[in-house]
Amino acid sequence: xKNLRTKFVGRCYYRYDELxxxxxxxxxxxxxxxxxxxxxxxxxxTAGRGxxxxxxxxxxxxxxxxxxxxxSFDHLPYMIMIxxxxxxxxxxxxxxxxxxxxxxxxxxxxxxxxxxxxxESEMSQGVVNYAIVGIGVNVNIDPSVFPEISKIAxxxxxxxxxxxxxxxxxxxxxxxxEQLYLSLQAGGCSSVYREWKEYLETLGKDVTVKxxxxxxRGMAEDVTxxxxxxxxxxxxxxxxxxxxxxxxxxx
Numbered sequence: 001x002k003n004l005r006t007k008f009v010g011r012c013y014y015r016y017d018e019l020x021x022x023x024x025x026x027x028x029x030x031x032x033x034x035x036x037x038x039x040x041x042x043x044x045x046t047a048g049r050g051x052x053x054x055x056x057x058x059x060x061x062x063x064x065x066x067x068x069x070x071x072s073f074d075h076l077p078y079m080i081m082i083x084x085x086x087x088x089x090x091x092x093x094x095x096x097x098x099x100x101x102x103x104x105x106x107x108x109x110x111x112x113x114x115x116x117x118x119x120e121s122e123m124s125q126g127v128v129n130y131a132i133v134g135i136g137v138n139v140n141i142d143p144s145v146f147p148e149i150s151k152i153a154x155x156x157x158x159x160x161x162x163x164x165x166x167x168x169x170x171x172x173x174x175x176x177x178e179q180l181y182l183s184l185q186a187g188g189c190s191s192v193y194r195e196w197k198e199y200l201e202t203l204g205k206d207v208t209v210k211x212x213x214x215x216x217r218g219m220a221e222d223v224t225x226x227x228x229x230x231x232x233x234x235x236x237x238x239x240x241x242x243x244x245x246x247x248x249x250x251x
Contacts, residue, residue: 003171008037009067009178010171016040019064020047023120023134026066030122030130034068039174041065045136061140061157063166067133067177075184076121076128077226080105081196082180083117083133088199090173095160100201103220103229103246107137108201112154114138135173139166193225202229202246209244216241217249 004010012035019025019042026040042065045058058064071079087107088099091114100108107115118134138155140163146153156164183192197203200223208217209231218233229241 001167001171001174003168004174005171006037006175006178008035009181010039010174011035011037013039013041016042018042018044018046021045022064022066023118023132026068026132026134027120030068030132036068036070037178038068039065041170058136059141059146061166062155063135063137063139063170063173065135065170067135067174069131069133069181071128071131071181071184073123073126073128075189076131078184078189078192079119079121079131079133080117080227081192082177082184083119083135084115085180085192085196085199086173086177087115087117087135087137089176090169091156093172093176094164094169095156097156097159099199101196101199103200103202103223104227104243109154109159112143113149113152114154114156114159133177137169137173139164139169190225193227196227197223202248206249207231208247208249209241210247211241211244216244220246 001010022040022042022045029038044060045064084101084105084107091097091099097109099114102108105117106113115137119131121131122129138153140157141155143153143155144150180192202220205220207220208215216231216239218231220229221232222230231239231241
């Protein structure tokens, strides 16, 4: 990646024409002691997955990558924030397009999904061995030719009206991710949280949240600094939800 301007993120990278999933390779590399900032990129993923075990479609023209980081335990909850913010910032920088974030991990343009984030970590005796930040972005694909995502997804090329240089976008994304990660290490957790919260389109909406087999409904009132959703039920009670699948209730 010749235009990469990072200090360490992406300085060591593995690029593949095709992989089942970049997460799998990144996990192995992390356990083998790979340098922090190592990136695994695949032009095509054949078995990509998102949160809650869902599949993630990654055809040619999309961006699928996993980044190995080694954060402190206190910074672990912020990984999903810096990843989604990095996508938002990179999109705005390269295309000028505005994005929003659907709690907890989807980046949207309008009401359609552009990007998904998956965080995987391993700990031992209270210490984080590694965190892998998986990022999938629909860069130069036409969602309309894929029936499973045609109504819910979009891409940069569709929204921008022309193809986007994928390497340029990748370099911008990695730089933003590194800057946000370094901000955390410099004590900027609150500023990262505030910026992430500003982009959340979920807040103030009547939503249902599926948490395993349980479904909760209420007003998405706020998010904690650790990223949990605060949901106000119809009976007035306030519950904290750490993770779940959100659907906005149509009026």
